[in-house]
Amino acid sequence: MIKKQYFTVPGAKGRGMQMDLTFDDTLKKAPMVIFAHGLKGFKDWGSHNLVAHYFAENGFRFLKFNFSHNGTTVAHPTDFADLIAFADNTFTMELDDLNAVIDFACGGSAMPSEPWVYLIGHSMGGGLSIVKAAEDLRIKKLVTMASISDFRNLWAPETEPQWRLQGITYVLNKRTGQELPLKKTLLEDLDKNPARLDIPAKAKEVKQPWLIVHGDADPTVALSCAEELKAAQPAAELLVIPGADHTFGSSQPYLGTALPPLLEEFCRQAVIFLQK
Numbered sequence: 001m002i003k004k005q006y007f008t009v010p011g012a013k014g015r016g017m018q019m020d021l022t023f024d025d026t027l028k029k030a031p032m033v034i035f036a037h038g039l040k041g042f043k044d045w046g047s048h049n050l051v052a053h054y055f056a057e058n059g060f061r062f063l064k065f066n067f068s069h070n071g072t073t074v075a076h077p078t079d080f081a082d083l084i085a086f087a088d089n090t091f092t093m094e095l096d097d098l099n100a101v102i103d104f105a106c107g108g109s110a111m112p113s114e115p116w117v118y119l120i121g122h123s124m125g126g127g128l129s130i131v132k133a134a135e136d137l138r139i140k141k142l143v144t145m146a147s148i149s150d151f152r153n154l155w156a157p158e159t160e161p162q163w164r165l166q167g168i169t170y171v172l173n174k175r176t177g178q179e180l181p182l183k184k185t186l187l188e189d190l191d192k193n194p195a196r197l198d199i200p201a202k203a204k205e206v207k208q209p210w211l212i213v214h215g216d217a218d219p220t221v222a223l224s225c226a227e228e229l230k231a232a233q234p235a236a237e238l239l240v241i242p243g244a245d246h247t248f249g250s251s252q253p254y255l256g257t258a259l260p261p262l263l264e265e266f267c268r269q270a271v272i273f274l275q276k
Contacts, residue, residue, distance in 0.1 A: 001025055002056045005111070009104050011068030012093035015085065018043065018077060019065040019101070021111060022052035027059060032105050032114045033274070035064040036098060038123030039154055040080075040173055040180065042072045046250035050259050054267045060118075060274070063105055067097045071180065078252075080178055087168065087181040090189035091128065091151055091197055098132050106138055116140040118274050123221060123246065127151055127199045130229070134205035142210040143270050146218055146246050149199055149225035149232075151190060160187060175252055203232035210236040211273040213266055215244025239269055 004022050011017040023030060033055055037043060043064040052062040066072050071086035080086060105117050119139045121129030126147025133142045163169040163184055170179040190197055214226035230238040241262055249260030
């Protein structure tokens with residue numbers, strides 16, 4: 001039977017991170033997949049729960065989590081209710097979060113421990129996953145999904161001078177109409193950690209098997225980003241899914257009871273890759 005367990009662990013600055021684990025309780029030694037969401041995402045965005053169920057049905061444990069400063073709260077897990085936290089976020093903090101999640105998965109404190117995990121990252125979460133895979137050999141295989149190839153893919157470069165001058169900028173959440181704040185500390189994090197946060201340079205260091213998946217109809221992160229990652233790490237596999245957009249047909253809210261066909265194709269290809 002497919003079951004779900006919930007956990008909360010401390011992330012960056014001690015701020016709690018909500019997690020959920022989807023698994024088949026008849027499979028005692030199912031390998032662990034960790035999923036990292038994107039900039040304006042969260043663990044229950046769109047059809048993420050259907051994705052988790054798909055992986056559980058195919059023999060994996062699927063752990064997804066909210067980054068500590070992604071803007072959601074325990075009381076409002078699917079809303080950007082804490083814009084102060086969102087504004088304070090940095091990529092280094094998110095890497096700390098991801099490390100804490102891997103520690104939790106491998107530590108055995110609340111679930112059967114694993115010496116290694118598989119890692120899937122979407123969009124910004126893909127960029128973070130590349131950096132983390134280069135640093136951490138507990139990650140056995142890597143799958144990136146519509147991944148950025150540079151953290152500056154997340155905003156228009158021409159916004160940076162005014163952002164630095166004013167100390168803050170805003171990104172639009174088209175779904176809710178919210179203007180989400182980002183402090184200049186996000187830029188300063190890139191300034192202070194240029195080597196660690198250089199995604200193509202880290203891609204060259206990835207030793208694990210790596211599947212790069214991108215849609216050729218992605219209006220948010222261009223297909224050229226996937227091609228740049230492939231050029232940086234020729235050993236990686238590049239899979240282009242025709243017609244797929246940035247979320248492979250999903251949306252928030254997602255009211256369907258079955259995966260969108262293009263997202264199901266992503267899941268199918270990822271499972272094949274992880275089971276090799």
